[in-house]
Amino acid sequence: MSNNILCIILTTMISVSAADICLPSIVPPAGLPVDSVPQFICFGFDDNGFANGLAWVDSLFLTKENPDGTPVRATFYMVSDPEKGDTALWNTVSTLQSRGYEIGNHTRHHTGNLSPTDLSSPKYWNGEICGCDTDMLKQYGT
Numbered sequence: 001m002s003n004n005i006l007c008i009i010l011t012t013m014i015s016v017s018a019a020d021i022c023l024p025s026i027v028p029p030a031g032l033p034v035d036s037v038p039q040f041i042c043f044g045f046d047d048n049g050f051a052n053g054l055a056w057v058d059s060l061f062l063t064k065e066n067p068d069g070t071p072v073r074a075t076f077y078m079v080s081d082p083e084k085g086d087t088a089l090w091n092t093v094s095t096l097q098s099r100g101y102e103i104g105n106h107t108r109h110h111t112g113n114l115s116p117t118d119l120s121s122p123k124y125w126n127g128e129i130c131g132c133d134t135d136m137l138k139q140y141g142t
């Protein structure tokens with residue numbers, strides 16, 4: 001996702017008005033009682049190439065709580081790209097994980113315009129996905 005799209009999504013999150021709030025269904029599936037059906041909202045951010053962007057999201061979520069008192073958190077899908085070696089970025093990722101955010105694998109290089117050969121190559125995708133796992137373990141150790 002480009003930074004422009006991420007900004008649009010985040011701007012939308014901030015400018016929610018009372019009219020935008022979707023109330024819980026009064027007819028949950030399978031006949032479940034309304035007061036027994038939790039709502040789930042998942043926040044996910046992909047690419048995440050800038051430490052200050054991650055810190056900004058953290059500042060938005062850090063004081064937010066769910067109705068049960070648990071913290072509101074998000075998932076950050078990281079591109080590991082070992083050639084970039086951004087220590088500040090990975091230090092921020094480590095901090096976010098220690099605060100309860102989830103860190104996800106978004107491949108090693110996030111390569112666009114793949115050839116048909118790479119798109120259908122298990123070896124290519126194994127390198128991207130397992131390589132990202134390996135890189136993230138090296139960067140912040142979990």
Ligand SMILES: [Zn+2]
Pocket residue numbers: 001046047106110
């Ligand atoms: Zn992406």
